[in-house]
Amino acid sequence: MTITESMRPTPAEIRAYRAENPKLRERDIAAQLGISEAALVAAECGLTAIRIESSANRFLERAEELGEVLALTRNESAVHEKVGLYENVKQGHAATLVLGSEIDLRVFPGAWEHGFAVTKTDAKGEVRRSLQFFDKWGNAVHKVHLRPASNLAAYEKLVEDLRLDDQSQDFIADPGAPANDDVTDDSVDTAELRDRWSKLTDTHQFPGMLRKLKVGRRRALHSIGDDFAWRLDTASVETMMRSAAETALPIMCFVGTRGVIQIHSGPVVKIGTMGPWLNVMDETFHLHLRTDHITELWAVRKPTADGHVTSVEGLDAKGEMIIQFFGKRKEGSSERAEWRSLAEGLPRLKTVVAA
Template sequence: MHQPEKPSPERIRRAREDSPKIRGRDLAARLGISEAELVAAHCGFGTVRIEPRVNDVLTGLGAVGEVMALTRNDSAVHEKIGIYDRVFTGKHHAIVLGNDIDLRIFLKVWAHGFAVETCDGGEICRCLQFFDAAGEAVHKVHLRPSSNLYAYQKLTDELQSSNQEPILSVKQRSAENIAKIPDQAAIVDDLREHWSRLTDVHQFFDMLKTLNLSRRQAVRIVGQDYAWLLDNDAVSAMFHHAAEDEMPIMCFVGNRGCIQIHSGPIKSVKQIGPWINVLDETFHLHLRTHHIREVWAVRKPTKDGHVTSLEAYGADGKMIIQFFGTRKEGEPERDDWRLLTENLPRIASSSAASGNTDAY
């Protein structure tokens, strides 16, 4: 199939000049390119290509001080203000366990990096932007007024790539294979057996991998004692109840390369059109509710008693966002969170059973 010719770097930069307010992700889509290609076109024009040496990035960011960390997917944007401290690096994974910035990072996904400097109304804005091999954003770090500019410049100088060409080669994202269930009755029994033996929520992914199931497949077939379908308005209801009761929650938003977590109460919840927005002092969240296809309450056994998550899925079967009540390992689930999740509006079991099978 013939691929349309991509715009030149010059044309991309002109498009940005003509539309300075449009978000980079949206402008890239309009131009038929990835966001990473849009950013790369500005190399030499306020943008410097840097090596995506993730461990060096994470350890170096601590000296930069207060920044805003941003992780997103197609349907949710998660922003946290804080410091990159308590960084634990590794060969395949890295973790940031700061009081405010809490990340789970998958190193092999980070393929491209840039240090970007723009001018907005006379104010210079600086950020680091990282993308996967297909040019989709993985994680961004925006400087704040109190950030240490010297430490930031030192870090970007150390990471600067020898390749400053304004053209970027990206790989086409291959369609993800969704596992097929050959014998649903047999796999349900096997799934329920494995599920019942969980002692930690972190064992859940390994269980899915062992059974060759996606997360959404598992919650759909495991049975209502472990997972039950909720009305799509359940997420909005949860936000408003949690804010009203000052209930501390955990909010997870991620993509293939990074998961970002907020832990604590939320205060300012605003619905603007199809978007639910949390606009707190150090935490902003923007969620496209019209992208939500299903919402599930999911109960997992642990050695501290069962814990309950609220999970929203898109039409592609991927999880958009996930919530827990705030808890530390060794502590039982909060009673107020459990009460809330168990009383959110449910969809009758017959409706759940006859739901769409596009995830299978």
């Protein structure tokens, strides 16, 4: 079957194309069809998918009932998976926290626009159930996959309670494009940036500082000076991960969408590569990172009330954050010396000086 680019495929055409390409990942199928991932899921409504309320807070107040699940947050270049419970939820209007021992999230409910409960049977005949949430453009913000130890009855009751009357198979994404917050001109007041940066007392103040100055993250990193940020060789991300694994150094790994930032805190053990993918395959934490998508890798110093902390940050070609790493620490504690030494010792980007 050929899908013409001049027409948006119908739900039936989407399902047919999907059936003809059973080994392709959902995101790849959606990309090939020129549709959002949410449109791909919506085409299955009445078959393998059910439209549900997209309210992040309504879901999160019930999520612990599901028991052990797999939480998945991904962007174009990184997939972050954690096995555990949705526990210790602190709800808010603009931001909600999930502070479980394994599942640790910063949730931004305003970005959650569409929800689906999905039931699939895989090639081995095993039934896979999940809850999937998307933004207004149809991009996935967060997914929850049931595991053998999950509470199936609680899942079914949750789906029943959140089920919408509208079970349409059509999905039309918001016509506007997601904004890239990076500044494209050169109007950066470096003196003011450095003054505000130097006066930070908490890493959580950093995004707000950039918004107030109307400076994108990439532009800020390029402008601030190498006493606060310096470029690393992009291969340094694998060097850092393998060094952390070899020394059992606990780290924090952040991967986010517009609706969720998902965090791993602890050691990493099983590190491997497959093509461009750098993978962590530990018992409760899986990470899949497209290292070839990291256009810029930075080591960044941010002042806090407990001394400066150091992060390793990977940006894509658009200047958007792919992944971010810190040494594991508690609020009120200084940065681990081992992490600081590791981050500061990573190979820097080699610059070629013209003759």
